[in-house]
Amino acid sequence: GNSVTQMEGPVTLSEEAFLTINCTYTATGYPSLFWYVQYPGEGLQLLLKATKADDKGSNKGFEATYRKETTSFHLEKGSVQVSDSAVYFCALMRAGNQFYFGTGTSLTVIP
Amino acid sequence: DTEVTQTPKHLVMGMTNKKSLKCEQHMGHRAMYWYKQKAKKPPELMFVYSYEKLSINESVPSRFSPECPNSSLLNLHLHALQPEDSALYLCASSQGSSGQKNEKLFFGSGTQLSVL
Numbered sequence: 001g002n003s004v005t006q007m008e009g010p011v012t013l014s015e016e017a018f019l020t021i022n023c024t025y026t027a028t029g030y031p032s033l034f035w036y037v038q039y040p041g042e043g044l045q046l047l048l049k050a051t052k053a054d055d056k057g058s059n060k061g062f063e064a065t066y067r068k069e070t071t072s073f074h075l076e077k078g079s080v081q082v083s084d085s086a087v088y089f090c091a092l093m094r095a096g097n098q099f100y101f102g103t104g105t106s107l108t109v110i111p
Numbered sequence: 112d113t114e115v116t117q118t119p120k121h122l123v124m125g126m127t128n129k130k131s132l133k134c135e136q137h138m139g140h141r142a143m144y145w146y147k148q149k150a151k152k153p154p155e156l157m158f159v160y161s162y163e164k165l166s167i168n169e170s171v172p173s174r175f176s177p178e179c180p181n182s183s184l185l186n187l188h189l190h191a192l193q194p195e196d197s198a199l200y201l202c203a204s205s206q207g208s209s210g211q212k213n214e215k216l217f218f219g220s221g222t223q224l225s226v227l
Contacts, residue, residue, distance in 0.1 A: 036216075036218075042221070043115075043117075043201050043203075043218035043219050043220045043221050044154065044201070044216070044218040046217070049215060051213075093214060093215075097142050097205055097214060098156070099156070099216055103153050104151070104152070104153050
């Protein structure tokens, strides 16, 4: 089947710390992979995506690389800010526009 | 316009009420989705419309009734809901090109529903 597994949260970091949120997936074929971010009281916003192996998605200082050999798509940021506090969801898309979301990782950045 | 607009933002209803959630997009997207999200949980897919036809129903109870009047609008009609149906209901859209690698979901801000 198709599924996404994310690291358990919550994650609390100090400002300017390095962030890694792990994500692994199970899928047949070659899914597209996504990271979405959800701020309190809002819907999900696309953060970045990658559509094939070794692609790197990047946006707002966040990066993730599509690793087929390890079936992973870990999210990283070199220096987090208080404004990055949110819930981050890893997701994959299979044929038929079916999107599967991980359980989400809550990030809190403290000054 | 890259927005998905949902109304109302908040809704409180009794178990005997009938209400509707509305969603609108003007990006020319041909796929539209309803998701349900409980607190601290990921979105759960409810329905997918593709080219105004219902293509996926994830075994949702009949007290939830989707409707897609045209390619820009998506409604979710609610009737005889239960307190456990209280959640954030998210609408999303995508281009609708099945299997295309540039597909991605655009979400609305959601309707926070409370069933009393």
